[in-house]
Amino acid sequence: MKNIYLKFGLICLLFFGLVSCNNDTTESLFSDSPADRIAQKNSELLNLLLKENNGFKGVYFPKNDEFGGFTFYMKFNADGTVNMTSDFDAETAIETSSYEVRYGATTELVFTTRNHIQKVSNPDLPGLIGTGFKGTSVFQYFGNANGVITLKDVRNSETGRFELTPSGLANFNTESVQKVQSSLAQRQNILPKPTSSVFQVLKIKKGNKESNFNFNYDAFRLYASPRVLVEGDVLSIKEFNFGIAFTGDGLMISPSLEFDGESYTNFTYNAATSSYVSTVNGSTATILFDAEPAFISEDVNELLELGPTGFLYQPGLGSNPLTSLGHDNVLKQITTNFQTTGYGTWTVRQYQLIIDFESDNCDTYLYIQLVRAADGARFNSFFCFERGVITNRKLFLKYSGPTAGNSVIFEPLVMPLLNFFKSSKGLIYTDEGSFSSSAASYINRAGTFTSLDNPSIRVYGLWFG
Amino acid sequence: MKKLKYILLASLVLAFASACDDGSDSVAESQIDTNPPILNELDIYLRSNFVTPYNIEVLYKWDINDTDIDRYLHPPFESSVKPVANALQKAWIEPYTQVGGPNFIKKIAPRQFTFVGSFNYNPNSPTITLGVAEAGAKITLFNIDYLDFSNINSIKQPLKTVQHEYAHILNQNIPIDATYGLINPENYTAQWFNRSDEEARELGYITAYGSSQESEDFVEMVSEMLTNSKPEFDALVESISNPESKAIIRMKEAMVVDYYKKKFNIDLYELQELVAIATQKLVN
Numbered sequence: 125m126k127n128i129y130l131k132f133g134l135i136c137l138l139f140f141g142l143v144s145c146n147n148d149t150t151e152s153l154f155s156d157s158p159a160d161r162i163a164q165k166n167s168e169l170l171n172l173l174l175k176e177n178n179g180f181k182g183v184y185f186p187k188n189d190e191f192g193g194f195t196f197y198m199k200f201n202a203d204g205t206v207n208m209t210s211d212f213d214a215e216t217a218i219e220t221s222s223y224e225v226r227y228g229a230t231t232e233l234v235f236t237t238r239n240h241i242q243k244v245s246n247p248d249l250p251g252l253i254g255t256g257f258k259g260t261s262v263f264q265y266f267g268n269a270n271g272v273i274t275l276k277d278v279r280n281s282e283t284g285r286f287e288l289t290p291s292g293l294a295n296f297n298t299e300s301v302q303k304v305q306s307s308l309a310q311r312q313n314i315l316p317k318p319t320s321s322v323f324q325v326l327k328i329k330k331g332n333k334e335s336n337f338n339f340n341y342d343a344f345r346l347y348a349s350p351r352v353l354v355e356g357d358v359l360s361i362k363e364f365n366f367g368i369a370f371t372g373d374g375l376m377i378s379p380s381l382e383f384d385g386e387s388y389t390n391f392t393y394n395a396a397t398s399s400y401v402s403t404v405n406g407s408t409a410t411i412l413f414d415a416e417p418a419f420i421s422e423d424v425n426e427l428l429e430l431g432p433t434g435f436l437y438q439p440g441l442g443s444n445p446l447t448s449l450g451h452d453n454v455l456k457q458i459t460t461n462f463q464t465t466g467y468g469t470w471t472v473r474q475y476q477l478i479i480d481f482e483s484d485n486c487d488t489y490l491y492i493q494l495v496r497a498a499d500g501a502r503f504n505s506f507f508c509f510e511r512g513v514i515t516n517r518k519l520f521l522k523y524s525g526p527t528a529g530n531s532v533i534f535e536p537l538v539m540p541l542l543n544f545f546k547s548s549k550g551l552i553y554t555d556e557g558s559f560s561s562s563a564a565s566y567i568n569r570a571g572t573f574t575s576l577d578n579p580s581i582r583v584y585g586l587w588f589g
Numbered sequence: 590m591k592k593l594k595y596i597l598l599a600s601l602v603l604a605f606a607s608a609c610d611d612g613s614d615s616v617a618e619s620q621i622d623t624n625p626p627i628l629n630e631l632d633i634y635l636r637s638n639f640v641t642p643y644n645i646e647v648l649y650k651w652d653i654n655d656t657d658i659d660r661y662l663h664p665p666f667e668s669s670v671k672p673v674a675n676a677l678q679k680a681w682i683e684p685y686t687q688v689g690g691p692n693f694i695k696k697i698a699p700r701q702f703t704f705v706g707s708f709n710y711n712p713n714s715p716t717i718t719l720g721v722a723e724a725g726a727k728i729t730l731f732n733i734d735y736l737d738f739s740n741i742n743s744i745k746q747p748l749k750t751v752q753h754e755y756a757h758i759l760n761q762n763i764p765i766d767a768t769y770g771l772i773n774p775e776n777y778t779a780q781w782f783n784r785s786d787e788e789a790r791e792l793g794y795i796t797a798y799g800s801s802q803e804s805e806d807f808v809e810m811v812s813e814m815l816t817n818s819k820p821e822f823d824a825l826v827e828s829i830s831n832p833e834s835k836a837i838i839r840m841k842e843a844m845v846v847d848y849y850k851k852k853f854n855i856d857l858y859e860l861q862e863l864v865a866i867a868t869q870k871l872v873n
């Protein structure tokens with residue numbers, strides 16, 4: 125009996141021995157181990173970075189749904205250092221810092237110590253305290269196409285873009301700085317000059333069709349929100365949004381502007397017309413300064429509802445770029461007028477515009493407060509207008525003269541400001557939300573007035589009760 | 590015959606065990622990258638002065654996981670690192686070593702410092718975070734790019750942070766007397782930032798942050814004592830106009846001194862003097 129069990133056991137064992145060698149190894153997806161593949165990916169990026177003896181040009185949009193972008197030139201060295209310059213600000217000297225290619229969530233390029241690139245994530249930036257331009261020091265590697273390296277920020281993978289393109293420079297040390305200085309110059313070209321119109325317009329021409337957008341450029345955030353009137357059952361306003369990065373010969377936008385079946389990305393500056401032009405398949409998109417806005421909003425009708433409130437402009441409340449250089453020149457002209465008349469140095473401390481739509485009895489008036497520099501004494505003056513009239517979405521104010529006293533003496537000296545408000549072609553009013561300036565933010569409603577007689581003059585101020 | 594069966598059985602088991610070996614699990618070269626990192630002059634200095642003697646690592650090269658990923662921060666300039674590291678060595682490690690013995694910092698210390706170049710702004714709050722201590726193992730110092738080493742008050746800022754966080758670490762090793770929190774708990778508040786330091790002192794707290802809670806109260810006392818010389822600290826206390834508050838601060842001072850003496854055998858006043866001299870030398 126024992127023998128039977130033993131033989132049975134031996135047969136079973138033999139059977140297991142035979143079937144246990146079945147080759148059930150699955151097909152291997154990768155020929156290399158994970159560690160090797162990580163090392164290869166890291167080497168791939170590092171070799172690409174080191175391959176370019178004169179470095180890369182990189183346009184970095186940290187978050188193209190809030191901000192524009194910046195141009196960098198970077199040269200990566202084998203000792204773990206990187207030389208860099210950028211057009212972020214006027215400090216364009218090449219700086220050296222450290223970088224690493226390492227594996228995080230994927231292969232990453234990390235700028236490990238501070239250089240130009242960290243200006244984009246500097247949270248100590250006035251106006252953007254706590255966030256800066258929401259940039260990063262850590263970029264994930266997403267691939268290489270013809271030498272163009274695509275990187276993404278793990279926090280802003282959808283709206284952040286950073287592409288490194290071989291610089292094509294012959295001498296990185298000299299040419300890179302010249303390039304970013306050219307970009308900085310282009311950043312100035314998009315801003316209005318003291319004499320240019322504040323009405324910055326984007327015109328798109330395709331065939332015989334022309335579409336005009338109010339450009340709405342935020343120079344601080346390098347961000348544009350062009351608005352266009354769209355015809356349908358009812359007229360409506362459609363808004364587009366994109367960030368702007370400046371290049372040596374113009375600018376590029378991100379995301380691209382898709383309109384009427386065309387996609388516009390790169391614009392070239394035309395110095396003769398002070399405009400930026402993008403041509404795609406015969407269609408053109410042009411950013412320019414125009415005599416009138418693309419369309420006038422109905423904001424001016426809000427003035428009818430304001431009641432007995434005044435519009436205040438006071439330099440002491442801080443500056444806002446919506447107040448134009450042309451307007452600053454008006455105030456400078458008043459100071460000059462006092463000086464040339466022999467009164468010494470006087471400046472406009474503040475002025476207030478009170479608008480009434482029912483009375484011609486000087487219930488609409490401009491109050492100007494002047495300061496005499498010699499002793500700091502303040503002088504008040506009042507200038508009367510007839511009732512305000514709104515026609516074709518424009519405000520018309522007809523000047524009727526000064527009140528008695530100082531105002532009579534001051535009238536010819538402050539005439540540049542009176543001319544602004546009595547614009548024969550009217551004033552355009554725009555609601556600008558709550559008040560915000562370089563010095564403060566208040567919940568008071570803010571707005572701008574622009575003269576159509578001289579569209580280089582625009583003032584930003586707040587409404588008070 | 591029976592023996593023969595067992596030999597046959599053993600041979601079969603052996604054959605069974607070795608039959609499927611195709612050599613694929615043989616030991617190959619390690620897949621772990623053991624290449625040494627690129628070390629620059631600063632890295633070598635930090636290894637020589639912190640890692641080797643104290644097993645403390647100073648991280649200054651950016652790793653997004655070292656700080657709060659939701660905050661917008663950036664690494665320091667390389668040139669900012671050595672002066673701050675040197676300040677830690679001279680005004681924190683060496684005085685503690687002198688009064689606590691050569692092994693004091695080696696045994697009780699954060700094992701990592703992370704240096705961050707930028708300010709760390711707190712969202713929805715008018716405050717910034719100067720430093721963070723995590724589980725007694727790591728201290729993060731912010732805004733080191735903005736320190737002015739010709740101004741003693743600027744240098745005192747990171748040192749105060751370290752003294753503050755290090756006191757937390759000491760408390761985590763040996764807790765403070767629970768009666769400390771009973772001295773004047775009535776004005777502890779989460780909105781401490783609405784108070785000035787002067788207002789807090791009139792309430793019996795050495796700083797506004799010290800009026801946030803008991804544990805912060807204690808370590809703020811320590812850090813104020815260790816970033817001011819004794820005459821400076823006494824002047825600060827004597828400037829309090831409310832005599833009751835002044836007495837409260839003095840009572841807290843006595844408890845802090847007693848804690849250091851009884852728990853660590855450290856004369857806090859001696860330590861205070863050593864730190865003050867070292868800090869002054871950093872400016873000179």
